[in-house]
Structures are given as structure tokens and as C-alpha cells.
Amino acid sequence: xxxxxxxxxxxxxxxxxxxxxxxxxxxxxxxxxxxxxxxxxxxxxxxxxxxxxxxxxxxxxxxxxxxxxxxxxxxxxxxxxxxxxxxxxxxxxxxxxxxxxxxxxxxxxxxxxxxxxxxxxxxxxxxxxxxxxxxxxxxxxxxxxxxxxxxxxxxxxxxxxxxxxxxxxxxxxxxxxxxxxxxxxxxxxxxxxxxxxxxxxxxxxxxxxxxxxxxxxxxxxxxxxxxxxxxxxxxxxxxxxxxxxxxxxxxxxxxxxxxxxxxxxxxxxxxxxxxxxxxxxxxxxxxxxxxxxxx
Amino acid sequence: xxxxxxxxxxxxxxxxxxxxxxxxxxxxxxxxxxxxxxxxxxxxxxxxxxxxxxxxxxxxxxxxxxxxxxxxxxxxxxxxxxxxxxxxxxxxxxxxxxxxxxxxxxxxxxxxxxxxxxxxxxxxxxxxxxxxxxxxxxxxxxxxxxxxxxxxxxxxxxxxxxxxxxxxxxxxxxxxxxxxxxxxxxxxxxxxxxxxxxxxxxxxxxxxxxxxxxxxxxxxxxxxxxxxxxxxxxxxxxxxxxxxxxxxxxxxxxxxxxxxxxxxxxxxxxxxxxxxxxxxxxxxxxxxxxxxxxxxxxxxxxxxxxxxxxxxxxxxxxxxxxxxxxxxxxxxxxxxxxxxxxxxxxxxxxxxxxxxxxxxxxxxxxxxxxxxxxxxxxxxxxxxxxxxxxxxxxxxxxxxxxxxxxxxxxxxxxxxxxxxxxxxxxxxxxxxxxxxxxxxxxxxxxxxxxxxxxxxxxxxxxxxxxxxxxxxxxxxxxxxxxxxxxxxxxxxxxxxxxxxxxxxxxxxxxxxxxxxxxxxxxxxxxxxxxxxxxxxxxxxxxxxxxxxxxxxxxxxxxxxxxxxxxxxxxxxxxxxxxxxxxxxxxxxxxxxxx
Numbered sequence: 001x002x003x004x005x006x007x008x009x010x011x012x013x014x015x016x017x018x019x020x021x022x023x024x025x026x027x028x029x030x031x032x033x034x035x036x037x038x039x040x041x042x043x044x045x046x047x048x049x050x051x052x053x054x055x056x057x058x059x060x061x062x063x064x065x066x067x068x069x070x071x072x073x074x075x076x077x078x079x080x081x082x083x084x085x086x087x088x089x090x091x092x093x094x095x096x097x098x099x100x101x102x103x104x105x106x107x108x109x110x111x112x113x114x115x116x117x118x119x120x121x122x123x124x125x126x127x128x129x130x131x132x133x134x135x136x137x138x139x140x141x142x143x144x145x146x147x148x149x150x151x152x153x154x155x156x157x158x159x160x161x162x163x164x165x166x167x168x169x170x171x172x173x174x175x176x177x178x179x180x181x182x183x184x185x186x187x188x189x190x191x192x193x194x195x196x197x198x199x200x201x202x203x204x205x206x207x208x209x210x211x212x213x214x215x216x217x218x219x220x221x222x223x224x225x226x227x228x229x230x231x232x233x234x235x236x237x238x239x240x241x242x243x244x245x246x247x248x249x250x251x252x253x254x255x256x257x258x259x260x261x262x263x264x265x266x267x268x269x270x271x272x273x274x275x276x277x278x279x280x281x282x283x284x285x286x287x288x289x290x291x292x293x294x295x
Numbered sequence: 296x297x298x299x300x301x302x303x304x305x306x307x308x309x310x311x312x313x314x315x316x317x318x319x320x321x322x323x324x325x326x327x328x329x330x331x332x333x334x335x336x337x338x339x340x341x342x343x344x345x346x347x348x349x350x351x352x353x354x355x356x357x358x359x360x361x362x363x364x365x366x367x368x369x370x371x372x373x374x375x376x377x378x379x380x381x382x383x384x385x386x387x388x389x390x391x392x393x394x395x396x397x398x399x400x401x402x403x404x405x406x407x408x409x410x411x412x413x414x415x416x417x418x419x420x421x422x423x424x425x426x427x428x429x430x431x432x433x434x435x436x437x438x439x440x441x442x443x444x445x446x447x448x449x450x451x452x453x454x455x456x457x458x459x460x461x462x463x464x465x466x467x468x469x470x471x472x473x474x475x476x477x478x479x480x481x482x483x484x485x486x487x488x489x490x491x492x493x494x495x496x497x498x499x500x501x502x503x504x505x506x507x508x509x510x511x512x513x514x515x516x517x518x519x520x521x522x523x524x525x526x527x528x529x530x531x532x533x534x535x536x537x538x539x540x541x542x543x544x545x546x547x548x549x550x551x552x553x554x555x556x557x558x559x560x561x562x563x564x565x566x567x568x569x570x571x572x573x574x575x576x577x578x579x580x581x582x583x584x585x586x587x588x589x590x591x592x593x594x595x596x597x598x599x600x601x602x603x604x605x606x607x608x609x610x611x612x613x614x615x616x617x618x619x620x621x622x623x624x625x626x627x628x629x630x631x632x633x634x635x636x637x638x639x640x641x642x643x644x645x646x647x648x649x650x651x652x653x654x655x656x657x658x659x660x661x662x663x664x665x666x667x668x669x670x671x672x673x674x675x676x677x678x679x680x681x682x683x684x685x686x687x688x689x690x691x692x693x694x695x696x697x698x699x700x701x702x703x704x705x706x707x708x709x710x711x712x713x714x715x716x717x718x719x720x721x722x723x724x725x726x727x728x729x730x731x732x733x734x735x736x737x738x739x740x741x742x743x744x745x746x747x748x749x750x751x752x753x754x755x756x757x758x759x760x761x762x763x764x765x766x767x768x769x770x771x772x773x774x775x776x777x778x779x780x781x782x783x784x785x786x787x788x789x790x791x792x793x794x795x796x797x798x799x800x801x802x803x804x805x806x807x808x809x810x811x812x813x814x815x816x817x818x819x820x821x822x823x824x825x826x827x828x829x830x831x832x833x834x835x836x837x838x839x840x841x842x843x844x845x846x847x848x849x850x851x852x853x854x855x856x857x858x859x860x861x862x863x864x865x866x867x868x869x870x871x872x873x874x875x876x877x878x879x880x881x882x883x884x885x886x887x888x889x
Contacts (some may be wrong), residue, residue, distance in 0.1 A: 020724075020735060047719070048722055049716070049717065049718060049719045049720065049721065049722050050716070050717060051716070052565070052566070052716040054562070057727075062736075064724060065724045065726075065735070065736065068722055069716075069722065070565075070714075070715075070716035070721075070722050070723065070724075070725075071723075071724040071725065071726075072565055072592075072724070072725040072726065073724065073725070073726040073727065073728060073736075074558075074561075074588060074726075074727055075584055075585060075587075075588050075727050078554060078555070078558045078584075078585065080555075080558075081522075081550060081554065081555035081556075081558030081559045081562065082558045082559065082561055082562040082565070083562060084548065084555075084558075084559050084562060085520065085522055085548065085558065085559030085560060085561060085562020085563040085564075085565075085566070085570070086562040086563065086565055086566045086716065087562075088520065088546040088548060088559070088562075088563065089519065089520050089546065089562065089563035089566035089567070089568040089570070090566040090567070090568070090715075090716065090717055092717065093566065093716050093717055110551060110552060110555075111551060111555055113551075114550070114551040114555070271541075271546050274541045275541050275542075275544050275545075275546075277541075278541040278542045279541075279542060279544065281542050282542035282543055283542075285514060285515050285517070285543070286515065286681045286682065287681070288511050288514055288515050288681075289501055289511060289515075289644075289678070289679055289681065291511070292501035292502055292503040292507070292508075292511070292676070293499060293501055293678075294320055294323045294324040294499055294500065294501075294502050
């Protein structure tokens with residue numbers, strides 16, 4: 001009988017931290033998010049070079065650059081399509097997608113339902129701060145009705161998007177929320193999301209210290225947040241999750257809203273299967289024109 | 296005869312396009328050179344449909360001019376195609392007798408064809424096959440009978456087509472075909488016109504359209520990913536991928552929109568795979584932002600734009616050459632993006648492989664500008680020896696380079712080693728934001744200048760690729776034609792005819808449209824006093840771009856008109872003849888000497 005060597009953690013959080021200094025304002029919630037990602041990635045244990053981390057545009061979309069993974073800071077709203085192309089081209093990669101609420105629920109909102117229904121094994125982290133920070137304080141799709149900003153001088157007349165309810169209604173199989181006010185909880189939901197086989201969504205209430213509302217800062221989160229575990233929410237219950245998600249904007253629930261215990265087959269898995277089934281039917285590339293010969 | 300142009304029109308259910316397909320398949324089997332275009336009204340089903348088939352014992356590169364044979368299953372539909380089905384006095388006109396129109400009263404304005412036949416096509420079909428569905432088979436019989444084309448190959452094709460539905464249907468169609476032949480025998484042409492047989496050595500040809508050729512060529516070039524969104528007339532490329540790409544270990548994504556289509560393709564390229572997307576005009580506009588991203592992130596990507604009439608929805612089923620400005624210039628920021636255009640189904644293979652090679656070699660998006668005619672016309676193609684093509688792959692970093700990896704290293708030729716996720720040691724940050732050699736974001740004007748210079752410098756060798764230009768004729772000729780895309784085939788025939796008529800003329804057909812290869816044009820124009828840049832668009836776009844970069848001789852003029860108004864070789868020949876006459880007139884002395 002051979003002895004199994006003791007399992008040592010292959011990576012530590014610091015292995016995922018790059019040398020680049022974040023452009024974020026001191027106290028920005030995104031510092032907590034990137035810490036949560038370092039911890040989750042260390043725990044998952046994939047090498048940085050096997051991770052593709054794709055983002056859109058916004059303060060939060062600078063995040064891939066602060067990791068040692070392969071990063072891509074793309075264009076506004078298009079991180080999800082790009083990430084899906086990467087995953088389809090190489091299903092072996094761990095694919096992370098991140099962006100702000102504007103990226104995911106305004107300019108790129110049309111991509112979210114499709115990313116969800118395709119069930120590619122990727123993780124989408126939205127840093128939701130209810131404001132456009134990089135462009136200095138305009139309304140965002142998750143801004144509260146009545147919010148006064150530089151583009152809503154007299155208060156917003158529009159109702160906000162509810163990201164949690166949206167993705168649940170679109171059929172997401174893994175939906176969670178976190179806040180940097182609870183780092184352990186945040187790292188945990190990110191890790192669970194990464195480990196979930198299929199499309200997983202994490203909404204992070206990531207306060208903007210410069211343009212955000214006072215009641216939405218880390219300190220306020222700490223005072224008001226309620227973990228879903230503490231109220232005995234069953235994450236396998238999708239309708240209960242939707243019920244709780246309706247309180248978005250009023251109560252801050254953190255933890256896993258919904259985790260389908262019976263995940264559907266992933267698209268990348270099915271693509272591999274199809275490739276395997278059809279491989280033997282390939283005409284060698286150099287003879288591909290034979291298919292046009294009149295027989 | 297060695298060249299025959301047939302045009303047929305009817306209602307959607309008449310199977311006229313299907314007859315054309317049977318005919319060209321048989322022609323390809325026999326070894327004829329052939330080309331077929333289809334044209335439809337805008338209805339999804341029903342409505343009018345037509346096709347043109349040109350058969351020849353010589354190479355054919357365009358649909359030809361006036362019809363040798365016109366088939367009208369009803370006149371209303373036939374006339375809707377106007378200039379697409381031009382009839383001359385020499386045209387043999389065949390039409391459905393049931394239309395009740397007398398041969399001397401056919402509704403064609405300005406021409407009086409001498410051979411006109413009212414044929415009870417529907418009745419013959421019913422008699423032979425019990426259904427007028429076989430009308431198109433009767434038409435095939437008439438054509439085979441009068442012009443002696445490919446009888447056995449057509450029958451063979453009909454058998455192949457109908458055998459799945461049973462022997463009875465095969466026999467019924469054979470009877471319908473033979474009734475057509477018999478009618479032709481009983482009503483001989485006043486002036487017999489039997490087609491010459493193709494050369495025995497001609498051999499079988501490939502038969503396909505530009506979209507399928509482009510897709511097949513891309514797979515040959517090593518493409519493993521397609522992301523796109525359905526849009527006429529490019530969709531067949533994606534359809535091909537959904538059938539084939541899995542076999543090569545690749546994948547295809549029918550995305551939720553045009554932007555996601557190119558986004559996914561860009562993602563695949565980031566992941567180290569050759570990738571493409573395809574679209575038409577409106578989709579090109581939507582993809583423009585990510586094309587800019589591909590330029591600054593230096594990622595290989597092939598974008599196919601199958602041009603159609605525009606702007607906006609325009610004429611989505613008709614050819615036009617009006618996206619060249621958009622292809623060359625639709626960019627935010629300082630961008631140089633190669634644009635290539637095929638001129639036929641056959642060279643769509645070469646140009647597609649070149650597009651991938653250039654994209655990989657220079658880590659750049661490449662725009663492949665096809666057009667509706669090339670994309671959707673069927674064409675016989677001589678077998679292509681794929682071993683003469685070199686496949687280029689992007690420059691991977693060496694172990695030494697990985698030890699201190701600079702993704703955007705400003706090398707001498709401007710091309711940097713490129714890694715991809717999954718490659719140990721190659722980790723980098725790609726971005727749409729300006730970056731230094733390591734990929735880190737910067738707002739430094741100095742770095743921006745240096746990186747812009749690098750991105751332009753790496754593409755400079757393209758302009759010296761004289762193999763991307765086809766030049767024919769006497770190099771010292773004073774008379775010249777320049778043409779690109781599907782119109783190049785029209786101009787080549789015009790060039791050959793003009794030469795045959797004794798005109799001293801030369802022809803330049805660029806595959807590489809942008810960047811403008813100034814020296815190629817300078818050399819070509821050195822001897823030129825007069826001639827034309829021929830384009831199918833209201834604005835002569837290549838002509839205008841040439842004038843931005845090259846001293847175009849004053850005697851070179853645009854000859855152009857809007858899409859869906861086919862330009863015929865004889866018109867180009869007439870233009871050349873006029874230009875030649877003007878050259879022969881003694882030059883006017885300068886006014887000061889008068």
C-alpha cells in the first residue's frame with residue numbers, strides 16, 4: 001500500500017495578487033471584492049495561468065489587472081460575450097467575468113439572459129454600487145428612485161433594476177449576494193460560485209465611497225446585513241429565493257439565494273461531447289473542398 | 296455556341312431556382328464552366344423568383360449580359376426583374392402558353408426577339424407527371440432539347456434528387472423532361488444553337504457559392520470558432536459552421552446580437568484560437584466598437600462583411616459595393632485595418648486564407664469584404680491544389696521571452712509575441728485601454744504615440760504584397776480598368792473583349808483594398824492616360840479612396856451606379872472604346888499658344 005502524501009494548499013491568496021496598484025479611491029468596496037476573489041481562487045487552487053478574467057468598463061472593471069490571472073479589460077457591457085467565446089474555445093480554463101451594475105444591467109443588459117440560458121461554466125461577479133463612479137456620479141440602472149445625481153438634478157424618476165430578481169427570472173442556477181462588510185461570507189459565495197458547474201452569478205454590494213449614498217457604505221452594511229443562513233433560507237428553493245430577492249434595495253441579504261441542486265449539463269461539456277462524436281466525420285482540412293465535388 | 300446565358304423567372308412555387316440548380320449541377324458534372332445567380336422578391340415565401348445560369352466551355356467570371364434564353368412562367372414575375380434579365384433581339388424566348396399572350400404580343404419593350412415559343416409547360420407537366428410541380432423539369436427538357444446541354448447529367452441529377460421519394464417520382468420527372476425535349480425537337484429553332492461539348496480533359500468541377508467557399512476556406516486556414524448573428528446575405532457562413540466546425544474540435548455560437556457575435560469570436564481569439572464572424576452592412580456598424588478593441592488589443596480576427604444594398608435595410612438581397620468606406624474608415628481612434636475582397640467564388644478561397652494569414656501574422660482584425668453576388672451565386676471552380684497555400688499562425692513567445700514577458704513588446708517589425716490563457720508564464724492583461732509593453736494601462740502621450748506607431752508599422756509590409764494585386768495586359772498601355780469585388784469579373788471579360796477588339800488596355804484587380812498600396816497604383820498608373828474605376832455603388836468608393844492616397848491620372852474616371860443595376864461587360868467595352876477614341880485625338884495646344 002502506498003501512502004498518500006498530505007494535501008498542501010497549492011496556492012495562497014497572495015499568489016493571485018498582481019503588483020499593479022489599484023486606481024480605486026481609498027475605502028472603495030472593490031478592494032474587498034478583489035480580496036474575496038484572491039481568497040476564493042486560492043481555495044479553488046487553479047494556477048493563475050489557467051484563469052481568464054474578463055471585465056467590461058468602469059471602476060470595478062479594472063479588477064482583472066489586480067490579479068495575476070490572464071486578464072482582459074474589454075469594452076463597456078461586452079465582458080460576457082467575450083468570456084463565453086473564451087470558454088467555448090477552451091473549456092479547460094476557469095473563466096471569471098466582472099463588471100459594474102452599469103456594465104451588466106444597462107449597456108450590457110441584453111447579454112445577461114443569454115449567458116444564463118447557455119449554462120456555460122463561468123462565474124459573473126457584479127460590483128453593484130448604484131452609481132456611475134468612473135464618470136463621476138451619474139445615475140446607474142440600480143440607482144434608487146428619487147436619487148439626486150449630476151444626471152438627475154431633481155431626483156431620478158425611474159425605478160431601479162433588481163439584479164437578483166432579474167437573474168433568477170432568467171433561470172440562473174446559482175445566485176448569491178455578498179458585501180465587503182463580511183469578507184469571509186464574500187469569499188465563500190465567490191468560491192461556491194466558481195465551484196458551481198454552470199453559470200453562476202454573484203451580486204456584490206460594493207459601496208462607492210466618493211459618489212455613493214451614505215446609507216450604502218460598508219459601515220451601514222455591517223449594521224443592517226442579514227445572512228440568508230441566519231434566517232434559515234433554503235438555497236434549493238427558487239421561489240423562496242425570488243421572494244427574498246424582491247427585498248433588494250430595502251434589506252441587505254447576503255449568502256446564496258439559489259443553488260439548483262440538480263445543475264443542468266453545461267454548454268461547454270455538451271460542446272466537447274459533440275466534438276467527440278463528430279470528430280471522425282471530419283474530412284482532413286487540406287481536402288475540405290472535396291465536399292463541393294459533383295458526384 | 297460556346298457560351299449560353301439562360302434567365303428564368305416565375306412565382307415562388309414554380310421551382311425555377313431549383314431548375315437552375317439542376318442545370319448548373321449537371322453542367323459542373325459534365326465539365327462546363329458555369330455560374331448561377333438567384334434573385335427573389337422580398338417575400339419570405341411565394342412572390343417572384345428568378346435565376347440566371349451561364350454555361351461556357353471557357354472560364355466564366357460574371358453572369359453575362361443579355362440573355363440567350365429567356366424563360367417566363369408568367370410575364371408579370373419575369374418583368375419585375377427588369378435589368379437583371381435583359382432580353383435582346385437574339386434571345387430565344389420561351390414562355391408558358393397558358394398566359395394567353397400571343398408570341399407577337401409578348402410584353403417586352405424595345406426588343407423584338409425572332410425566336411419566341413409559347414409552350415404549354417403546365418399542361419405538359421400535368422400530362423407527364425400528373426402535377427404541374429414538374430413544370431421546372433419540362434423547362435429543363437426544353438433547354439436540353441434546343442441547346443444540347445448535358446442531357447444525361449440532368450437525368451442523373453433528377454434521379455438523385457427524387458429517388459428518396461420513390462421510383463415513381465423519378466419516372467414522372469423523366470417523362471416530363473422527355474416531353475420538353477420532344478417539344479424542342481418538333482419546334483426547331485430557325486437558327487440552331489447547339490452548345491459545344493466541354494473539353495474531354497476538363498474534368499469534373501467543384502460547385503459551390505461564395506459563402507460556403509469562404510466557410511470551407513476558413514476551416515482550411517485553421518479557424519476553430521465562429522460567433523455571429525443571422526443576417527442576409529451572410530448567414531450561410533454560420534450555417535456551414537453549425538454543420539462542420541465540431542468535426543474539427545471547434546465551436547460556433549449563434550449569439551444574441553451582432554455585438555455578442557464578434558465579442559465571442561474575439562474571446563476565442565484571446566483564448567488562442569483562430570476565429571471569425573460574418574455579417575452584412577448594418578451588422579458591420581454594430582461590430583465596429585469591438586473591431587477597435589481587436590485593433591488596440593492586437594488580436595487576430597477575421598470579420599466578413601457580405602455587402603448588400605444599403606444604407607440600413609436597403610436592398611438586403613441585392614449586391615452593392617458600398618461598404619468600402621465603412622470597411623476602411625469606420626473606426627474610432629487611429630486604426631489601420633486591412634481590408635481584402637474576393638472577386639469570384641473561386642478566389643474567395645485564396646482571399647479567405649490570406650485574410651486569416653494576415654490576421655495571424657500581424658495580430659490584427661482583417662475585414663473580408665465579399666458581396667451578395669459572390670456570396671450567393673453558384674459557380675463551378677476548377678479543383679484547387681491546397682498544398683500551394685501556406686498557413687500562418689500567430690507568433691508564440693519563446694521560453695526566453697516568457698521569462699520576462701512583454702505581451703506588447705515593441706519589436707523591430709512591430710509584431711509582439713502573443714500568449715493565451717492556459718500558457719504558463721504568459722499571463723498578461725489585455726485591454727481596450729492604451730497600455731505599455733507589459734499591458735499595463737497608461738495615459739502617457741509618449742507611450743500612446745509609440746504604440747500607435749507600432750500598430751501602424753507592423754502592417755506596412757502589406758503594401759508591398761504585389762501578389763495581392765492581379766495585373767493583366769500590356770504594362771505600357773495608356774488605357775486602363777481598375778475593379779474590385781464581383782465587378783472585377785465583369786471588367787475582366789470587358790478587358791478580354793476590348794483586347795480582342797484591338798484596344799491596348801490593361802486591368803488592375805486588387806484583393807487588398809486597404810491600406811492603399813501606393814506604389815502598386817503608382818506603377819500601374821504611370822503609363823495611363825485614360826480609363827475607369829468600375830464600381831457597383833452610387834458613390835465610387837475605391838475611386839475616392841485612391842484619390843486620397845495616389846496621384847490618379849485625370850483621365851481615370853469612375854464608372855459606377857447603384858447596386859442591383861448590373862453592369863454588363865459590353866457597357867464597359869463601350870466606355871473603353873470611347874476613351875480610346877478620345878486618346879487618339881490630337882491634344883489641344885495650350886491656350887497661350889493659340
